[in-house]
Amino acid sequence: MKYGEAGSLLNYFHNKVVENPSFQYALQLDSEEQITNIFWVDAKMLIDYAHFGDVVTFDTTFGTNQDIRPFGVFVGFNHFRETVIFGVALMYDESVDSFKWLFETFLSTHNQKKPRTIYTDQDVAMGKAITDVLPETWHGLCTWHIMQNAIKHLNCHMVEGSNVLGDFSACMYEYEDIVKFEDVFSKMRAKVHKQTWLDSIYKVKEKWAECYMKDVYTLCMRSTQLSESLNSDMKEYLNSELNILRFFSHFERAVQAKRDKEITLEYDSREKLPRIQMRTPMLLQASNIYTPQIFEAFQSEYERFMAAYTRPSSEGNAYIVGIGVLDEESTLEEEHVLPEHYIMKRWTTIHDAFGRNVLVDPKGAMVTRVAQPQTIVEKCFRTDQDQIEGSEFIGSYTQLLMGHSGGHKLNSEGLFGTAWTMDDYTV
Template sequence: MQHDYDCFGDVLAFDSTYRKNLYNRPLVIISGTNHHRQTIIFGFGLLEDEKIPSYKWLLRSFLDVMRQKEPMVVVTDGDKSMKKAIRSEFPNATHRPCSWHLAWNVVSNIKDANFCSAFKTAVYGNFVVEEFENYWAEMVESFGLENNDWIEKTYEKRAQWANAYLCDKFCARVRTTLRCEGINSSLKKFIRSGNCLLELVENLDRVVKDYQNNEFMADFKCLYSEPVMTTGLESIEKAVSKVYTREIFFEVKKQIESVAALLVLHHETYGTIQKFMLRKFRRPLRVYTILYNSSSKNYECSCKLWNSLGVPCSHIFCAMKELEIEALPRRLVLRRSCKDAKTLEKVGAVPMADPEKAFRERYGSMWSACMSMCYIAA
C-alpha cells in the first residue's frame, strides 16, 4: 500500500462508515485510483469520533506511514471537521467537496429539476472564469434565486467545486467519494459488526487483497492483449497504445477520433514556438489555442484537459497531425497512466547529498520487490 501510494497518491478520497466493528466507531477509508482507473485503497483509520483532533491524528499518522508525501488533491464529503483537519495537515493540497453530495444538496435545498440540470452544467462545464460568472448570474436570475441563502453560500465556495476554477488541478477523474461508497459495500462481504479489533484488521487486509487482485487481473489483460487500431491516425494511435494501459488508451483514443471534427483556423511560427488556432465543426464561437515548442517538445492547449485529467486533448493530436509527428512526447505522458507505472525505476535519480532520502528510496524499492517476489512464489 505504501508503494501504491508512492505511485498514485497524488489524489485521495476520504469517507467514513459506521457499524462495521464491535466498537461502533467511525472507520475512515482512504482511497484513490490506479493506472487502470480502478479503485485502490491506501489505508483505513479507526477513530474515536469524527471531531477535528481525531482527523488530525489520522492524517498525521497517515503521513508518517507514507514517508511524508502530501497529496495534491483531496476529495471529501461536506464534513466540516475533516475539512479543517485537511487544511491543517495537508496545507498544500487542494480540497474538493464531493460533486455527488453537492448535487444532493441542490435537490434538498432548491427542489427544481431544471435548476439541478443547470447547476450540473455550472459544476462540470468547460468554462473559463469569466464565462462561468456570466452563466451563474444568468442562471440565478432566470430561476429567481438572487436572495437564496444556500445559493449565496455555495457561490462563495465556487473555487472549490467549479471546473472553471479547478481545470488546472489534476484530479485523475476523482470528483466524488462514490468510490469509497463502493468500498463500503465490499466491506459487507468481509466484515461483521461483531468483529473485535484483531478480526477487523485481518478482514480489512482481505479487502485490500481483493482490490489488489482486480489490479493483477487488469495488468494481465493489459500485458497479453493488443487493442485494435480503428482511427485514421493509425501511427499515432499505435504509439499511444504502447504507452498507456487499456483503460487510459480508450480515453485517449476518443480524443484521437475527435480530430476529424476540428478545423485549423490559423498556424504561425515564432522561432521555436508554433501556434495553432482551432475550432470544432459548426462551433465557431469557441476557439482553442495550442502552442508547440519544437526545442522542448512541449505542447500547451487552452482547453487544459491535460492539466486536469492527464490525457492529451484532441487539439494537441490535431497539431501533431499538422506537424506530421507520430510519437507522443514523454512530457505529455503521466507516469501514473502508463503500463509500467508501478515498476521500481524512478524518473530522476536520488541526489547523493541526501543520504536519508536515498535510504528511504532503497528501502521502499526492496520492500516492493519482496512483495512482488512473495506474490509470484505464492
Template sequence: MRRSEIKDGDAEAALAYLCGKAEMDSSFFYKFNIDEESRLANLFWADSTSRMDYACFGDVLAFDTTYRTNAYKKPLVVLVGVNHHHQTVVFGCALLMDESVGTYEWVLETFLEAMMNKKPISVVTDGDKAMRKAIKKVLPETCHRLCSWHLQRNAFTNVHIKDFSSIFARCMFMRGNEEEFEKVWHEMVANLGLNENRWVTEIYGKRKRWAEAYLRGNFFGGMRTTQRCESMNAYLNRFLKIRLRLYEFVQQFDRAIMRIRQNEAKAEFESNNSSPVLSTKLSIIENHAATVYTKESFIKFREEMKNAELFFVVGLGMLGEHLSNERSDMYIDCGELNNLKKTMECACADSRISAT
C-alpha cells in the same frame, strides 16, 4: 509500551496481529493512540503495497467515513485513489474514536508520516466540516474538491424548486471561465428568487471548491465525487459486520484488500498479454499508444483519437512579410513561423479561428 498500557484485551489482540504483519513486512506501518482511560482511541495502518501505490498514484486522494463495521461502532476512514487501470486502490485506513477536527488532523498527519510526507495534489471529500477544517490545516496547499453528487443531493433537499438540482448541476459543470460562471450564477439566483435562500448563499461562498470554472486546470484523476469511497465502503461491508471485534476486524479487512488486489493483478496480466484491435486512421500513433498505456487508459485515449481524426487539413493559408494571403502546401521553415499568421477554418460550421 503503549500496548502494555491498553486495558482492552481485544485491542491488544488486534495490535498484536498488526505487529505480526510488521515483522513479516518491513514496510508495514501502523500507529495508534490511547484515551484518558487507557483505551484504544485511534488506529491507522497501511501495508507496503498501499504505501507503494500511494507513491505511484497518490496525486489524488479521496476519503470519507463509514460506520457499522465493528462491535464498538468506531468510525472507519478508508483513504483511496485511482490507479493506472482506473481501479480504486486503498492507500490506508483508520479506526477513529470520534469525528472531531482534532481526530481528522491526527489521521492526515499520521497518513503523511506513513507516506514519507508526500502530499496529494488534490483531495475529494463529501463536504464534512470537520474534514474540511483538518484538510485546511494539514494540507493547506492541496486543492480540495467537494463531491458533486452530495452537492446535487443537498440542492434537491434544500431548494424546493422544480428542476433546481439540474440547473445547479449545469452551473457546476459549465465550460465557461470564472466571469461567465458568475454571470450565469447571479442570473439564475435572480430569476428563481433565491437571493434570500440560506443554502444557496452558503454554497456560493464555497464555489471555489465545486465549480468547474474555478477548478479547471487542477488534476483530479477523473474523480468529481466520493463514489469510489462509497463503492469501497459497500464492498467492505460484505466482509465487515457490526458484531466484529477489533482483532476479527483487521483480519477481515486484510481479506477484503486481497480480493481487490487480485482484480488489479488480473487487469495487469490482461494489459501485458493482449493487444487491442486498431480502429482509427491514425494507426502509427494508435499502435504506439497501445504499447505504452494500460488497457483501460488506452481505451480512453482512443476515444480522443477518434475525435481527432475527424479533423483534416484541406489547405494552408499564410500571411507574413514574404508570403501574403496565399494558399500553399509548401514546407514552412521553422524560422519563418514567427512571421506567419495561420488561420484554421472548420468546414462543418460557419466559423473561423485565428491563431498566431
C-alpha cells in the same frame, strides 16, 4: 474498545509486521492511555501511494450501530483507473483533532509526500484539518454528496415548473466560463423560495464548479465514490457486536478482491491487443505504452484532432504541424519538437528501471507494478479547449513516434507491453 480487544489488535499488528516489516501502524492514546484512533498501511499501500498518490479521496462511514467508530479509507485509482488503497483508519470520533492526527500520521507514513488533490465530503472538521495539515493540497468537494444535498434542500423550495436541479447540475459539470456560471447561478436563485443552502454552497464554489477547476489536477475525478465503494463493502462488518479481528479478516478479503482484479487487468493488458481504430504511428505507439483503459481515452481524444495533420520537416527529426486540409491551403504550419513538460509518468504499463517486477510479498508472491511511466494523457484531456495548441501537441508527439518507427522491441520478459524503453528517448 471492549475488554480484550486492545490486546488482540496489538497482536494482529505485531503478526503483520513479522510477516512483512514494511507493514506500519500508528495508535493515538487518550489521557487514560486508552486507544482512540488507529491507522495502518501494508506494503502494497505504500507502493501504490508512491505511484498513484497524486489524487486522493477520503471518506468515513459508520456501522449499523451508532456507537461504533468511524471507519475511514484513503483511496485513489491506478493506471487501469481501478481503486487502490493508500491507508485505513478506525477513529474515535470525527473531531478536528482526530482528523489532524490522522492526516499528519498519513503523511508521516508516506514519507511526507503530499497529494496534489484530495476529495472529501462537506464535513467542516475534516475541511479545517486539511487546511491546517495539507495547505498546499487542493481540496475538492465530492460532487455526488453536493448533488444529494441539492435534492434535499432545493426540491421543496423550487418555483413550480422550474428546473433548478438541472441548472445546478449544469453549473457543477458543464459551464467552463465563469461569467456564464455566475449568470446562470444568479438566475437560479430567483427560482428558489429559500436560498440559504444555495448561498452556503456558493461560498465554496471553487471546490466544486467546473469553471473554477479548469487548472486543477484531478485526473477526471470529481467525487469520493472510490472510497464509498469500499466503505459500502465494509459497513455490515462495523457492527459493535462483532469482534475486531473478524472485521480485519473481512477487510483483508475485500482489499484482496480489488488487488486480484488489478492483477487480472495487468495480465489482460499484456495478452490482448488494444482496439486501434486507425493504424497511425501515434496510435500504434500509444497502444504499446498505455494501459487499455487509458489508450481508449487517448484514442478518443486523438479522433477529435483529425483536423490537424503532420508531415516530415527537412530539418532533422522535427515535424511540420498543419491545421486544415491536406493541401497547400492549410491555415497554419509550424515546426515543433516534443517539450519535456508533456512527459508525465503515471498511466503506462512498464516494470521498474531494470525490467523487474516489484516484490510486495517477501515470501514470494509477486505483483506486477507500474513504476512511474511516461504519459501525455492529462495534456490530451485539455487540448480540445484550444485547437491550435492541440494540433501543435499532436505534431510534436508524432515527431517522437516517427523517430522510433523502425520496429518494436521485446522487453526483458519477451512481452509487447513496453515496446520503448527509457533509453530510446532523448528528452
